[in-house]
Amino acid sequence: MEEFGNYYIETIEHLGRGTFGTVDKVRVYNKTKTHLTEYARKFFEPRYATQSDYEEYKERFRREITYQSDCFNRNIVHVCLYNLAIDKPWFIMELAEESLSDLLEKNDCKEKEYALTNKEKIFILKEVLNGVNYLHSRNFLHRDIKPENILKFKDGRFKLSDFGLIKNLKDSGTNQLTQFGQVMGTNKYMAPEIQNGADYTIQSDIYALGVVIEDLELDETLANIHAKCTFRQPKKRYNNIQEIIKDINTLEGINI
Template identity: 30%
Template sequence: REQQQQQQQQQQQQYSNQQPRPKPLIGDPCFLTPSDLEYLKSQTIVRGSGSSQQTLTNHRQTSPPKMSNDYTYHSHNQLIQIPRNTHLDRLYNIKSLDSSTDNRKPSVPNYQNELILPSNGKIKQATSPAVVTTREKIDGNTKLSLEDFVFALQKVVSQSDPRTMYDHFVKIGEGSTANVYIAIDKHYGTQVAIKQMNITKQQRKELLFNENHKGKFMISVMIMRDYKHPNIVEMYGSYLVDNELWVVMEYLDGGALTNLLVTPTGETQMNEQQIATVCKSVLKALAYLHSNGVIHRDIKSDSILLSTDGFVKLSDFGFCAQVMNEKKAQTIKRKSLVGTPYWMSPEVISRTPYSTEVDIWSLGIMVMEMIDGEPPYFNEQPLTAMRKIRDQPPPKLKNPHKTSSLLQGFLGRCLVRDPSQRATAIDLLDHPFLRHAGNPSCLQTLLSEQTIAKGNLYVS
């Protein structure tokens, strides 16, 4: 326990020095508030060391880091119950998992045998979705009130009080609508990550509900509970506390991929074996999700977490969507403007119907992050970058001569403007570039003490 507390103290100190990251955008342009537009027009972004001239280009400024208090424990005393709204009962038929089931115990995946995708591309279907069935249609054109949102959440979260189950809360990340803490599970003595989302600050709450392949509505953030995979961060439970949704999940002590892209002096440091290793793990997760009709919609280095052993997992499912009907015979296209500007695909920005192909474009941009240290147009303001992505040919590497033809070919299969010509996750898993992928241990050299738990972990 003392060792865990010392580690938490180091993580808290590193968090206090972190730099701001671009926040995801959710909603159509016509629904953007003046404050949203002001953010997009004036947002300044910094990556890497503040002293590195490479990271301080046009329109970039260094923001003073938010200094937090000395290492402290956060405790809460009373669970405030949100009253049941009987008026809304007529709207909902609820199917939920048994809340008495203890999902807090961390599972230990067996990584000794590498996960191999079946040759026919068929992957086992996930079961027991956390769903909310409603007689009234919820879609991108329906405004969902806070009252409706809270009522729906009450039906799928555990009724237990998480403040009696976890202690020693230490903040390690902060986003526009959520904070992330490390805490210790009192029963098992293990560390967990707890994402605390302020539900009153969620943009367009109706977009956080998704119709699944059975015609029922699920809450996007619950996707981790229902889709189990060795390369997806495991969710242990969810709770409503005051006006916050708490999501308890697996803690990965290696931090986000973002922290491994460049050295403290701003130099890129990932070699092609390491890039292939990350891509292979992410593609396994995407192949699994896409086969179940789920798109992630926010693939970027911030959404990729690592353990100190070098295992790679996909996180941040707050913006995922279901895109397959009950018989898996027809794809349901989406049109919502969702994601983080620099990683968005052209079809998302232009608001043309899209499906799983958007994740492959974003993966390509993430590959460019690993090569160049940042995504294309990162020195541009978000709206300018979005216009360039929408109107111009696919972006190019800064120094393509430094990369192999195999890596360039892999990237070229991702960054295709026509979604119908873009590779699928299963296609890319067979690409020759991924034959260079190594064991997780090849990523351990990047995971020094300076990078552990640094950055916006688990935060959207």
């Protein structure tokens, strides 16, 4: 068992790994070991990194922790503890049940037990929109919105995670990492202008949200919203997340 500050940390099982790190399920105890909570702990451990890339990847990981730990919103995964002062930094965050990607995969099986209703899909979408709206209000661009980074929790909430490509519009220091960030991400959710080398904007996040709407396979009532999110020309998309929420609320008023 590992001691960290006023806590003890016990690793329970390995949950998986991504390009830049590994994730374990852990128990965090208070100093007297009279109370424990289960969390997920992510370590910086890049799978493919040349010596020249390593420090840049590490800086991105530090930014991910710093920005995510400063976000307090019901639809953003909360960072509870972190340690940046070591060679292999880590952070501890809320433990999710599954990702939206997992949920959609089960939904595709067409088994009644896992079938999502249109109402449930709208709820999920509004949860995600609320989280992205919060980030934009803080001058953050997520830049990697996709079902794998939308997590479902025991209380039914859906929260946005994985801040590895996040950009702070007020931090000039992120400019040094912009080129790296532009070539990362998942092509399916990457706006056309980004693939063509343009700067990432709010409209680029909105494009990714439009693709998530497509993944949710909502009925035709949201077709116009999906179309406006995914126009090839950024200027034709929604100006902000509030406009999308307003249009969905209007449709809900006529019982979508």
